[in-house]
Amino acid sequence: MSLEVKLITGRTLHQGASMERLGKESEEYTKSVAVCEMDPADMEKLGVKEGDIVKVATDSGEVFLWAAKSRQAPHEGTIFIPMGPWANALVDAGTNSTGMPDFKGVKARVEPAPEGKVLNAVELVREIYGYNY
Amino acid sequence: MATITDVICPFCGTLCDDIEVVVNGSKIESARHACKIGNSKFLSINDIPRPIKPLIRENGASREASIDEAIAKAAEILSNSKRALLFGWSSTSCEATAVGIEIAEEIGGLIDGTTTVCHGPTVMAVQYVGLPSVTLGEIKNRADLVIYWGANPMHAHPRHLSRYSIFPRGYFRERGQQDRELIVVDVRKTDTAKIANHFIQVEFGKDYELLSALRMIVNGGELEEEEVAGVPKEKIIELADKMMNCQFGILFFGMGLTMSPGKHRNIDNAISLVKNLNRHTKFSIMPMRGHWNVTGFGEVMTWQTGYPFAVDFSRGYARYNPGETSANDVLQREEVDAVLVVASDPVAHFPRKSVAHLARVPMITIAPHHSLTTELSEIFIPSSMVGIEEEGTAYRMDTVPLFTRKVIDPPQGVLSDVEILKRILEKIREMR
Amino acid sequence: MSELVLKNGIVYDPINNVNGEKMDILVKDGKIVEKLNGNAKTIDCSGKIVMPGGIEIHSHMAGGKVNGGRLFQPEDHVRFAMPKTKVTRSGTGFSTPTTFLTGYLYSKMGYTTGMTAAMPPLMARHTHEELKDIPMIDKGAYCLTDGNWFIMKYLKNGEIEKCAAYVSWLLKATKGYVVKITNPCGTEAWGWGKNCRSLDDPAPYFDITPRELVKGLVEVNEILKLPHSVHLHANNCGRLGNFVTTLETFKVPNGTKPAAKRQIMHATHIQFHSYGGDTWHNFESKADEIAKAVNSNKNIVIDTGTVTLDHTTTMTADGPLEYYLQSLTHLKWMNRNVEMETSPGITPFIYSRKMPTASIQWAIGLELSLLIKDPWQVLMTTDHPNAGPFIRYPRIIAWLMSRKYREETASKVHKVIYDRSTIDGIDREYSFYDIAIVTRAGEAKALGLSDRKGHLGVGADADIAVYDINPSEIDPSRDYKEIEKKFSSAAYTIKDGEILVKNGEIVQTRYGRTLWVNSKVDGELEKEVMKDIEYNFKRYYSVNLANYPVREEVLTRSTEVTRSASV
Incomplete structure (x- = not known):
């Protein structure tokens, strides 16, 4: 069971506040940024509830996130992930000669992933990019 | 106290x-x-633990180093690089940016700011068609129609509405909010949309079409379609009428236009709409610039190099071609052989493919806090927080310059971005 | 500091009535002195012209709208670039050069002082940040007062003394040198997308006319005893038939006495204000009418704003004008109304030789220089970059010195100039002495700087330009190309006694002074006005009062000129 969606990324108040106040390694930052905000109708289609873990995948990669009911609905077929390493692990390469990556409007698939684990920012970066040392 | x-x-x-x-x-x-x-x-001064000593990563582990050693090593990496990228700048002072430009010029490197991933497309559109704008005080005193398009200030610029646009009482708008109308155009019913007089939900990726429809009406044409970009014809005509008949209108736009498909062409169309509106009334447009001094970075870059971002000094003078000389492009093409990051966190905010190259090349980061970028850096030099622990010039989104204040001392031993950069420059010059 | 002798130069120093005499100029500690004791370095200037360093009286070289012009024209920066050298920073830009480049280019032409023409008070810090990055020359900024709510209200209420105290505060807060008026009242009207099209067309709501505003500010300027007079960009700039407004504007200060030995009004870039005709098809030069008025009014000084026939950028605080221009050209357009103060705008402009209008505009600039009899009243500018970039000064000098050169250019522009301007009939050719007046001595006098600048008398700043021109061997009328070349590339530019340029190349860089007026008024009056300022800031500005004034630290070699007002 999965859903084809458009992915939009951007700033939220909680993302900004937790980043500035507590830093990107904090639990609060992970809680406010490692989330996939979805339209309630879409959540119903997938059978996921607030706080369930979902896998979001694009051509560039996949990450596990907590599903969250969007407070800015309706926007069926569109998911929102706050700007940050989770969202950017999904953003496609290329800028079409504009210098600007496609941070909004990436083609993505969402599916329930009760077995998945949401990594914190540092774990995520380590897992994806590793270290060369 | x-x-x-x-x-x-x-x-x-x-x-x-x-x-x-x-x-x-x-x-x-x-x-x-x-x-x-x-x-x-x-x-955050009270809460987030502040790194004091520079960190150098060697043989898979990081160790503390003296500031002198860290600066010498940073200078060596930059001086030996063939094509270094100096990135960040939007959260530090203009004074720091000026030193950054001098380093880029000295080593023939590239310098780019976070503009490249926020309003870079806006700059490109402005270079096509211009930008009829005003200062924020003009809006507070005169505006009777305020539009936010693809921008959500309730989250990204929380006091924007109360200080400048909707709520304040102005000279010609004595009753504040009651004297004004707020319209929000967005793909989602954002928290800003919830307080608007009118919300227009545009289909994702169709802003360009909606803007074109509005231009057609404003320029005297007739709309044939019953619906454009998911918005019914009557609603578009009503919006156009409101725009043409206000006394003083302002269109604020954000990432909803710059990052969506069409990018700079969306902005071009939005600016052109506002230009067209000036045949009917006074109308202005303003990008909702994100980081506190991203505007200042652009100003200093422009007066010193002639271009606002994505500058390449490899020929000894500035060249600019976004898409070629911009940060994500040079990273994704794997051209860059060293990176200096100042007051920014590209590892958190760049797409995967760009970050993969950041992880590959030696990276030096100057910032007040640990971040995902410092995680991947060879050298991390902690610095003071400009605007809190250090003075410095910044430019507001409407290009009004302000001199930020220092309210508290930085942790002992922590230098400012300007000081660190000056010392790196000095060392680079010694090496040449 | 070193001592310097400029030996056997042919000196043109109009303020001291020196007209092409062979003499030595002695320099010590950055000043011109009478005698030297020891081992002065000698520069052989025989067969070379020696003049005071050039002074720019009106150039948009620094500030928000200049940077706006740079920002939205990458194409302008591809046209001209200078790589970094051992002594200089890199730079780009033809009509909107970057800051470092601006300083270098002025210095290469023998200029040592330059004034930036329009600083919105709220943006003052920006202007000074850029001035800080302009090397080589002394500099200052003109503070815009045209659409200022405080000023309009005080003058409307007849509170001239309070108005003076406010302007005094404003100059100090912005570190300005001059009271600049651009499109009086029209810049406030532009807040509503409107304009003031005559001297008696009032600003909406504030209900004060341009005539009243200009008259009031002239009085304020003299109450404050400022070094320069008001510096006025009159109404209807660039509009058809505007010469009528210009002639009327010249009369506005009548009855007010200058507080110093200088003009009562500096009317700027008058080329843009000397237009006849009521359609673009009968557009014509009215430079002769304007010249007649200036010739009979010793209290007016103008600068020309000479068109150089280039692809350039127009930028002015006259927002409605820029909107009008872009509606003619359909080129890109930037606008920046500044709350409670003024309304700058920017748009590119191409003065094509093939265009009748541009050709007539070119003729007008030169007609003004040639028809106004007294060179002290007609200073040379291009209103950089509005009528052309300042790097064209040497070409204008050559045009002024050679009828033949003018004829040659005239033959390449639209033939309409033979009917609708008088340029073809003018024989006058400037002498080197005249050139020294319209490029340095006249500027120094008009700016109230002649105690230290614009001349080579004892005690003056050792700001000197040497050109490799031998007046006894060259015939400027015939060798105009040579004149243009030599004035482009000074043999020496000496600033404060230091050699900055040699043979047209920069040999070292220095940062000059920033001049500003520390205007003093009665303390009680100032306190009273501060109350109004505080009240209005809290309510209507978008910044706090405490964050408005420019700190002196941002100025390079801050140099205050103190003036005590008569109130």
Whole structure:
């Protein structure tokens, strides 16, 4: 069971506040940024509830996130992930000669992933990019 | 306890300059008037552990180093590089940017700012068609129609509405909000849309079409379609009428236009609409610049190099071609052989493919805190927080310059971005 | 500091009535002195012209709208670039050069002082940040007062003394040198997308006319005893038939006495204000009418704003004008109304030789220089970059010195100039002495700087230009190309006694002074006005009062000129 969606990324108040106040390694930052905000109708289609873990995948990669009911609905077929390493692990390469990556409007698939684990920012970066040392 | 007034908040491009910071010894007690994010930034002084000593990563482990060693090593990496990228700058002072430009020029490197991933497309559109704009005080005093398009200030610029656009009483708008109308155009019913008089939900990726439809009406044409971009014809005509018949209109736009498909062409169309509207009334447009001094970075870059971002000094003078010389392009093409990051966190905010190259090349980061970028850096030099622990010039989103204040001392031994960069430059010059 | 002798130069120093005499100029500690004791370095200037360093009286070289012009024209920066050298920073830009480049280019032409023409008070810090990055020359900024709510209200209420105290505060807060008026009242009207089209067309709501505003500010300027007079960009700039407004504007200060030995009004870039005709098809030069008025009014000084026939950028605080221009050209357009103060705008402009209008505009600039009899009243500018970039000064000098050169250019522009301007019939050719007046001595006098600048008398700043031109061997009328070349590339530019340029190349860089007026008024009056300022800031500005004034630290070699007002 999965859903084809458009992915939009951007700033939220909680993302900004937790980043500035507590830093990107904090639990609060992970809680406010490692989330996939979805339209309630879409959540119903997938059978996921607030706080369930979902896998979001694009051509560039996949990450596990907590599903969250969007407070800015309706926007069926569109998911929102706050700007940050989770969202950017999904953003496609290329800028079409504009210098600007496609941070909004990436083609993505969402599916329930009760077995998945949401990594914190540092774990995520380590897992994806590793270290060369 | 001491209260410092007229403090400028170093978080977003709104650059509120009325913050009252209460300082108690080495703690900040409160930051009155600041929004939730601004307040968090001031209070972070008390909470987030501050790195003091530079870190150098060697043989898979990082160790503390002296500031002299870190600066010497940073200078060596930059001096030996063939094509270094100097990135960041939007959360530090203009003075720091100026030194950064001098380093880039000295080593023939590239310099780019976070503009490239926020309003870079806006700059490109402005280079096509211009930008009829105003300062924020003009809006406060005169505006009777305020539009936010693809921007959500309730989250990204929390005090924008209360200081400049909707709520304040202005000279010609004595009743504040009652004298104005707020329209929000967005793909989602954002928290800003919820307080608007009118919300227009545009289909994702169709902003360009909606803008074109509005231009057609404003320029005297007739709309044949019953619906454009998911918006019914009557609603578009009503919006166009409101725009043409207001006394003083303002269109604020954000990432919803710059990052969506069409990018700079969306902005071009939005600006052209506003130009067309000036045949009917006074109308202006303004990008909602994000980081507190991203505008200042562009200003200094422009007066010193001639271009606002994505500058390449490899020929000894500045060249500019976004898409070729911009950060994500040079990273994704794997051209860059060293990176200096100042006051930014590209590992958190760049797409995967760009970050993969950042992880591959030697990276030096100058920033007040640990971040995902420092995680991947060879050298991390902690610096003081400009606007809180250090003075410096910044430019508001409407290009009004403000001199940010220092309210508290930085941790002992921590230098400012300007000082660190100057010392790196000095060392580079010694090596040549 | 070193001592310097400029030996056997042919000196043109109009303020001291020196007209092409062979003499030595002695320099010590950055000043011109009478005698030297020791081992002065000697520069052989025989067969070369020696003049005071050039002074720019009106150039948009620094500030928000200049940077706006740079920002939205990458194409302008591809046209001209200078790589970094051992002594200089890199730079780009033809009509909107970057800051470092601006300093270098002025210095290469023998200029040592330059004034930036329009600083919105709220943006003052920006202007000074850029001035800080302009090397080589002394500099200052003109503070815009045209659409200022405080000023309009005080003058409307007849509170001239309070108005003076406010302007005094404003100059100090912005570190300005001059009271600049651009499109009086029209810049406030532009807040509503409107304009003031005559001297009696009032600003909406504030209900004060341009005539009243200009008259009031002239009085304020003299109450404050400022070094320069008001510096006025009159109404209807660039509009058809505007010469009528210009002639009327010249009369506005009548009855007010200058507080110093200088003009009562500086009317700027008058080329843009000397237009006849009521359609673009009968557009014509009215330079002769304007010249007649200036010739009979010793209290007016103008600068020309000479068109150089280039692809350039127009930028002015006259927002409605820029909107009008872009509606003619359909080129890109930037606008920046500044709350409670003024309304700058920017748009590119192409003065094509093939265009009748541009050709007539070119003729007008030169007609003004040639028909106004007294060179002290007609200073040379291009209103950089509005009528052309300042790097064209040497070409204008050559045009002024050679009828033949003018004829040659005239033959390449639209033939309409033979009917609708008088340029073809003018024989006059400037002498080197005249050139020294319209490029340095006249500027110094008009700016109230002649105690230290614009001349080579004892005690003056050692700001000197040497050109490799031998007046006894060259015939400027015939060798105009040579004149243009030599004035482009000074043999020496000496600033404060230091050699900065040699043979047209920069040999070292220095940062000059920033001049500003520390205007003093009665303390009680100032306190009273501060109350109004505080009240209005809280309510209507978007910044706090405490964050408005420019700190002196941002100025390079801050140099205050103190003037005590008569109130």
